[in-house]
Amino acid sequence: MDHDIAWPGSVRPGGRTARVRESVLEVAGDLLADRGFAHLDLTEVAAGAGVGKTTVYRRWRTPAGLVADLLVEMADQSLPRADTGSLLEDLTANARLVAKTLTDTRQSNLFRAVIAAATCDDAAAAALHAFYDTRLTEWAPCVEDAVTRGEAPAGTDSRAVLSAVSAPLYYRLLASGDPIDVDIADRSARAATLATIAGTFVTTADAVSSVP
């Protein structure tokens, strides 16, 4: 038995364990994007990755286990927050990144597949929520820094702001089917910025945003 077995947390991050994981997750992502969660089969993933079936079953156990680890890798490989010095520009960068991801064929199919998996599998749902928690936390300083700069009011809920930025893009992908493009991304960032500046996302009890 090889000494890389201590995955996750292998003592040799570039070693065989890391390479096996990379291959397995790539094949799992391809199969998910092509055919969805319902058809994700660990034996097929092992064959596609050129890895022993036993290894795949021992490390990932279930299709949901594969989805969970794939989401960890997706969060790890996602781009860091923007830091332009302007709330509007930071949120625009965020919206454009989400729009780019959700209009890429493989990526959008992959997101649809993991979101569908989360509707019927609790472990996949937990992994999906952890993915968005990681992303919302990574970008939160864009809002926090805007508060520090005096662009946005104290008490602004950064998570609510960032959810408002990407939500209209996901709504198009998953619900209405309306097209996603840079224009929609920019409008979404602008709308969230205006609302943030007006205090709509302030969570302290006595703050009320004004609508003319």
Place this chain on the structure above:
Amino acid sequence: MDHDIAWPGSVRPGGRTARVRESVLEVAGDLLADRGFAHLDLTEVAAGAGVGKTTVYRRWRTPAGLVADLLVEMADQSLPRADTGSLLEDLTANARLVAKTLTDTRQSNLFRAVIAAATCDDAAAAALHAFYDTRLTEWAPCVEDAVTRGEAPAGTDSRAVLSAVSAPLYYRLLASGDPIDVDIADRSARAATLATIAGTFVTTADAVSSVP
């Protein structure tokens, strides 16, 4: 063979055909909410509804056919638009209606199931998009009337406004898992109203909304 066979468009809307449809869609909705699209079985639906299997297969043909007709019924039974005379109040009514639907256990499970179905079945996707098209069209006059009243600028894209209102609620249901409540609904309506008033959703080429 009974003369109600001309469904849809039965000559007797309250007749046997309508009753069969009602029973079948209720059972289909229950099964979808309980176990999801992957486990929706026409034979089981027929048995649950006390309807002949042949009838169900002849009229709905596939699980996606059932989902499509269920979405038609859901759109038919949805509440009409609000008409309060105020954009903020109309959008708040819309956001609260969506929040109420997505926090009802059966309804939220049902929406998750049909959205998941749409990620892997083209017919279900077409039916889902038609459902949201119906709802966005029903509520569009709230924005159009605001333009007429001078509350919102001419050229405002009502569909983009209404998508922005409900999107953060769907994002919580399907992506982040963050809780949905009346406060979030109200903030979403307020953010969309502010952005609308500022011209963010104006689609004419020369209109640019201002961010302080």
